[in-house]
Amino acid sequence: MADLEGMKGNEKKDYGIGIPVKKEAYFLKGLDHYDWGIKDRMSRIFNAETGRTVMLAFDHGYLMGPTSGLERLDLAIPPLIPYADSLMCTRGALRSTVPPTANKPVCLRYSSGTTVLTELNDECILDIEEAVRMNASAIAIMVSVGGTYEAKTVENLVRTADYGYKYSIPVLGVTAVGKEMVRDARYLSTASRVCAENGATFVKTYYCDDFVKVVNSCPVPIVIAGGKKLPEKEALELCYHAINDGAAGVDMGRNVFQSDCPVAMIQAVRGIVHQNLTVDRAYQMYKDLSVQAK
Numbered sequence: 001m002a003d004l005e006g007m008k009g010n011e012k013k014d015y016g017i018g019i020p021v022k023k024e025a026y027f028l029k030g031l032d033h034y035d036w037g038i039k040d041r042m043s044r045i046f047n048a049e050t051g052r053t054v055m056l057a058f059d060h061g062y063l064m065g066p067t068s069g070l071e072r073l074d075l076a077i078p079p080l081i082p083y084a085d086s087l088m089c090t091r092g093a094l095r096s097t098v099p100p101t102a103n104k105p106v107c108l109r110y111s112s113g114t115t116v117l118t119e120l121n122d123e124c125i126l127d128i129e130e131a132v133r134m135n136a137s138a139i140a141i142m143v144s145v146g147g148t149y150e151a152k153t154v155e156n157l158v159r160t161a162d163y164g165y166k167y168s169i170p171v172l173g174v175t176a177v178g179k180e181m182v183r184d185a186r187y188l189s190t191a192s193r194v195c196a197e198n199g200a201t202f203v204k205t206y207y208c209d210d211f212v213k214v215v216n217s218c219p220v221p222i223v224i225a226g227g228k229k230l231p232e233k234e235a236l237e238l239c240y241h242a243i244n245d246g247a248a249g250v251d252m253g254r255n256v257f258q259s260d261c262p263v264a265m266i267q268a269v270r271g272i273v274h275q276n277l278t279v280d281r282a283y284q285m286y287k288d289l290s291v292q293a294k
């Protein structure tokens with residue numbers, strides 16, 4: 001007040017009005033112009049320090065039934081929860097197996113349909129109110145580019161993105177790769193890009209040779225699925241190469257819960273994703289923690 005009183009009629013004082021303030025960019029690729037709710041939820045799934053995430057995928061039962069390693073969800077999953085940045089699962093697994101007190105962001109499996117017993121990917125979507133009830137930090141939708149149900153699954157993504165953005169819930173586009181598809185950079189770039197352009201906030205796909213091309217041609221973050229069970233060191237190599245080629249994290253299932261020591265494996269994966277460990281150091285970590293776990 002004293003300053004104002006002391007000002008003469010035409011004296012100019014700089015209050016900073018009109019001077020552009022440089023805004024700090026959001027830490028995830030392509031999401032700078034998204035709204036607050038989306039950014040808040042993505043910041044729960046991804047670690048803002050590293051810009052990466054370790055998502056634990058255990059949604060396999062919705063199409064595979066009680067697959068190996070997940071026969072007893074109640075025994076397999078709880079020990080892994082502390083080491084995951086986020087949980088990707090169905091509403092059935094969430095309600096039955098994950099204690100709400102775990103306080104982990106959930107990427108809810110939002111599409112479902114045919115199983116391994118028939119032709120995959122003929123899917124419908126859930127109700128967005130269910131995602132709100134489950135406090136989902138993201139919703140995951142299967143998209144089968146080039147497959148029999150391409151149009152239906154792309155439409156599912158479009159509707160999911162419409163509903164997701166209405167409530168600021170990010171959408172994970174999951175590229176379903178049919179047996180007839182070649183998992184190369186050309187196909188996975190197309191599938192990932194189709195997901196992003198149709199509204200996916202982030203994309204899950206598979207690692208491949210020339211993965212940099214897949215990452216560079218996708219305008220939003222990519223996480224990789226682990227795929228079929230590999231020997232532990234090879235699975236860690238897969239993570240290492242994916243992260244070095246620009247993946248923003250992993251959404252890994254079988255290579256964790258089918259491991260000889262799942263608790264050690266998820267920590268070794270974390271070492272690569274968040275601490276930039278080499279494959280040798282991460283594998284040593286896996287072996288050391290496996291011994292301790294016995």
Ligand code: R5P
Nearest residue numbers: 057225226227251252253254
């Ligand atoms: C696939 O449809 C599911 O969404 C899985 O969650 C996904 O494939 C990741 O699991 P995995 O690492 O076992 O491939």
